[in-house]
Amino acid sequence: MKNTVDPEQSAEASTVESHDFAASVKSIPDFPIPGVVFRDLSPLWQDAEMSKLAIAQMAHDVVLSTGKPDVVVGIESRGFIYGMALALHWDIPFVPFRKPGKLPGLLLRESFQLEYGSAELECQVGAIDPGDRVLVHDDVIATGGTAEAAQKLIEQTGASLVGFSFVIELRDLKGRDRLSAPVFSLITY
Amino acid sequence: MKNTVDPEQSAEASTVESHDFAASVKSIPDFPIPGVVFRDLSPLWQDAEMSKLAIAQMAHDVVLSTGKPDVVVGIESRGFIYGMALALHWDIPFVPFRKPGKLPGLLLRESFQLEYGSAELECQVGAIDPGDRVLVHDDVIATGGTAEAAQKLIEQTGASLVGFSFVIELRDLKGRDRLSAPVFSLITY
Numbered sequence: 001m002k003n004t005v006d007p008e009q010s011a012e013a014s015t016v017e018s019h020d021f022a023a024s025v026k027s028i029p030d031f032p033i034p035g036v037v038f039r040d041l042s043p044l045w046q047d048a049e050m051s052k053l054a055i056a057q058m059a060h061d062v063v064l065s066t067g068k069p070d071v072v073v074g075i076e077s078r079g080f081i082y083g084m085a086l087a088l089h090w091d092i093p094f095v096p097f098r099k100p101g102k103l104p105g106l107l108l109r110e111s112f113q114l115e116y117g118s119a120e121l122e123c124q125v126g127a128i129d130p131g132d133r134v135l136v137h138d139d140v141i142a143t144g145g146t147a148e149a150a151q152k153l154i155e156q157t158g159a160s161l162v163g164f165s166f167v168i169e170l171r172d173l174k175g176r177d178r179l180s181a182p183v184f185s186l187i188t189y
Numbered sequence: 190m191k192n193t194v195d196p197e198q199s200a201e202a203s204t205v206e207s208h209d210f211a212a213s214v215k216s217i218p219d220f221p222i223p224g225v226v227f228r229d230l231s232p233l234w235q236d237a238e239m240s241k242l243a244i245a246q247m248a249h250d251v252v253l254s255t256g257k258p259d260v261v262v263g264i265e266s267r268g269f270i271y272g273m274a275l276a277l278h279w280d281i282p283f284v285p286f287r288k289p290g291k292l293p294g295l296l297l298r299e300s301f302q303l304e305y306g307s308a309e310l311e312c313q314v315g316a317i318d319p320g321d322r323v324l325v326h327d328d329v330i331a332t333g334g335t336a337e338a339a340q341k342l343i344e345q346t347g348a349s350l351v352g353f354s355f356v357i358e359l360r361d362l363k364g365r366d367r368l369s370a371p372v373f374s375l376i377t378y
Contacts, residue, residue: 042313046283052277077265085274095231095234096234101221103231104227
């Protein structure tokens with residue numbers, strides 16, 4: 001394994017040197033529907049060095065405010081991309097929250113509203129212990145419906161939700177107002 | 190960041206010490222349909238040390254056979270979980286191949302047959318260069334339909350497909366017979 005970036009150093013450097021993560025986001029007008037600007041993280045995912053800095057910065061922001069969590073939850077599906085990397089960064093479990101019908105076994109389930117219709121998020125019973133301090137990760141927070149469903153799932157487990165970590169926050173949509181734990185965003189629009 | 194496992198050491202150790210990765214897989218009968226045994230990777234994802242060993246072993250097997258790739262493709266959505274970790278391991282780009290309607294911009298598309306009906310996989314134009322040596326990662330290979338669609342997408346880009354890396358291979362379903370590049374599997378059933 002190449003380790004050109006020492007994780008300790010990147011976490012440190014990121015508090016001193018400010019990285020222009022937004023330069024690795026491509027804005028695509030009128031996707032998925034007219035009038036919406038889609039923030040595409042593909043350029044960031046294609047840049048391993050910048051991705052490592054982004055993960056280190058997200059982890060740093062969380063630890064500084066709430067301490068190291070016990071579990072990282074990644075929300076399907078783009079929350080899986082950096083979610084596992086965050087869990088590996090901290091040497092802690094990764095737990096996926098998935099769309100209905102994907103997870104086997106006994107499940108917890110929460111429904112939430114989308115702009116048109118509704119959706120559901122599921123979690124395996126026993127994946128999170130009541131004593132766990134849980135961080136929820138997703139790529140983007142918009143209106144916050146999915147994040148709020150994740151919050152309710154964690155409430156069902158009896159665990160403590162210590163925060164939400166997003167790569168991108170769309171501030172105008174006020175998603176964070178629906179959440180009862182601190183919100184950490186790497187890039188805001 | 191904690192670094193209790195030195196990545197170089199794990200890659201090295203994995204060639205000497207054999208890890209029982211299968212012990213971190215839970216077999217669930219009759220999911221998603223009666224008669225099918227679902228191989229659940231949740232216990233592996235919840236074990237950060239074992240996940241690091243798994244990623245190091247997968248990377249080791251690929252490098253030993255075909256050399257380091259230039260790009261890791263992760264197939265939506267469970268291929269995202271270790272796909273980005275593999276890309277970070279090698280310091281190379283991560284590119285998601287996604288279900289229809291998720292990726293913005295100009296796209297390449299391949300249709301493939303499922304047991305009932307058909308599905309599609311998409312890739313952004315320009316995400317992979319014609320000269321790239323590409324590794325495709327997914328969590329499980331069963332009948333190989335999705336992997337074959339990924340292979341065809343890579344053919345469309347003009348890049349070289351150097352191999353497929355799966356956490357689990359269901360040998361009886363002969364998915365590897367549909368693929369034209371080497372298949373590396375951490376666990377086989």
